[in-house]
Amino acid sequence: MKYISTRNSTRDYSLSQAMFIGLAPDGGLFVPKKFPDFNYIDFSSDLNYQQLSCNILFPFFSGDPLENKLESLCCDAFNFNVPLRRLDASTYILELFHGLTLSFKDFGARFLAACLNERVGKRTIVMVATSGDTGSAVASAFYKKPNIDVVVLFPRGQISSRQEQQITCWGENIHAFAVEGCFDDCQRLVKSAFRDLKWRKKNRLCTANSINIGRLLPQVCYYAFASLKVFCKQERFANFIVPSGNLGNVTAACWAKKMGFPINKIVIATNANCVISEYLKTGNYQPRASILTLANAMDVGDPSNFERLLNLFPNYDSFRKELSSYSVSDEHIKRTIKEVFEQQGMVVCPHTATGCWVRKYGQEERKGVWVIVATAHPCKFETIIEPIIQEEIPVEPALSKMISKENHFIEIKPSLDLLAKYIEKWR
Ligand SMILES: *Cc1c(COP(=O)(O)O)cnc(C)c1O
Secondary structure, three states, X not given: OXXXXXXXXEEEEOHHHHHHHOEOOOOOEEEEOOOOOOOHHHOOOOOOHHHHHHHHHXXXXXXXXXXXHHHHHHHHHOOOOXXXXXXEOOEEEEEOOOOOOOEOHHHHHHHHHHHHHHHOOOOEEEEEEOOOOHHHHHHHHHOOOOOEEEEEEEEOOOOOHHHHHHHHOOOOOEEEEEEOOOHHHHHHHHHXXXXXXXXXXXXXXXXXXXXXXXXXXXXXXXXXXXXXXXXXXXXXXXXXXXEOOOOHHHHHHHHHHHOOOOEEEEEEEEOOOOHHHHHHHXXXXXXXXXXXXXXHHHOOOOOOOHHHHHHHOOOHHXXXXXXXXXXXXXXXXXXXXXXXXXXXXXXXXXXXXHHHHHHHHOOOOOOOEEEEEEOEOXXXXXXXXXXXXXXXXXXXXXXXXXXXXXXXXXXEOOOHHHHHHHHHHHO
């Protein structure tokens, strides 16, 4: 399997190359040159998650030096449960938050860390911008991995205090920076580091954001897994609602569908940051500064993976045929958290609530089986949720452990020069 840039399809890369480079030299994102074709009928319904992911990822690794390690990579990375819970007669919740840092980011981050760890030679820097959950997942996945330093850039004061604690509690090879600015400033900083080819090479720079294909591929597996489970229970194709920010997770859903898994509609739920809904409405893509919302991990004004979606659906009509999108206000997020709690007895995080809102109030078919993707554990967002449901959310043991640790971070303006100076010091 070969990989190409979304901006230039003439040069081929291997998977390991694409993972280490992160962003293609022309500024594009890596995508598989050709997608494997699966027949969902071939999959037995009782495959375990690790085994299934290994089967699905196998063609993506063919010919790569990591090919023979794939099974152990999957077993190491996906060391937690992936429950599909029933919300009502025709709606399921796919809980992707049972990894160590309690969001779906653990799938991609743990898998990427396992892959890079196998192949890393000289000292390498993994740089990552975070709107809340990526930072902790990456920090935890790379903690104490030899020869890898992690730089986490998070927007100061714009993430929940428990998210911040999960990013800053590590020390050792994890370097956390509180950036004066918003998530887009953090993301720009990563991109400017990548554009500085000399600095990038000298520091053997690599990224663990969802621009890295090594994070996206493992996310394809849970869409395949959930759709196969639904098909086995109901003999119907599943529709997915994906709470989205940088559009990585929804790209993975589209890839799973393209590969032949029993998936029908894919619907994007966003918060008030609605560039993708506007694109679907008007055909104009107008990136903007992000605005702060209750679903902070989705506060993205210029989603990176839009470019991968366009690569998949190059013209506006095909794009509109495959995807629809709804923007959900903070007020509706709050109301939905309350309703889902009162009516179904389930506590959902503000991100997941955007998906629940779409299922209830969106203009989609009521018929069919729907899967709402639950992206984070509610206990990370207790300050938002507890006042709404008037109940305390029990803290997951993994989180209490991180909360009790001392935290370390450096405050910094969003400037690559300043960041480079800090990095000089510890290298
Ligand atoms: C990252 C994140 C999202 C958005 O996912 P994208 O892949 O960036 O679209 C949604 N919810 C939570 C909890 C997240 O951490």
